[in-house]
Amino acid sequence: MKTIAITGYKAHELGIFDQKHQGIRFIKKALEQRIRELVDDGIEWFIISGQLGVELWAAEVVIDLKKEYPHIQLAVLTPFLNQEERWQETTKLFYTEIINQADFVDSITKRPYENPTQLRLKNEFIISKADGLLILFDEDKPGSPLYYLDIAKKKQEKNDFPIILITPQDLDLLVQDEIHENPKNWT
Structure with missing residues (x-):
């Protein structure tokens, strides 16, 4: 079985504060x-920790792609129990929709939040279970994905462990493609 962990920025790190933001x-x-x-x-399993932002958007993509690729699976491995406990109600609903459609859901530390060590343990555990990492990352603005990336790079030093980056330049190209494809944008 081949697995890829997916991570990236939290929504607020990208300046995104609602699900209708154009950048999403x-x-x-x-x-x-x-x-x-x-x-x-040949990847079959996609693993996220359920973090708001890139991870949940990736989960939406995987869930949508299951219509076309019914064999792919989504695992949500949260760092601790009830990670959504203090989130706003609309965010909790979005999260619950993802969790309800995931193929596997579990919490790594099996207890509520106690300290930041649980987040480090989550990163280490997920990277240890994955065969690679897909990450939205900007080297000029490291933010929270850097913790995942550092652990992935250590694994990469010892094993064949691909790290697949989505960069701001990749996103810019998608925006430019859309501008050029739609004549309405030319004026």
């Missing part, structure tokens, strides 16, 4: 392109 469409489009390539390469 381009992030999901970039994720879809990479996920399709990974499925074509």
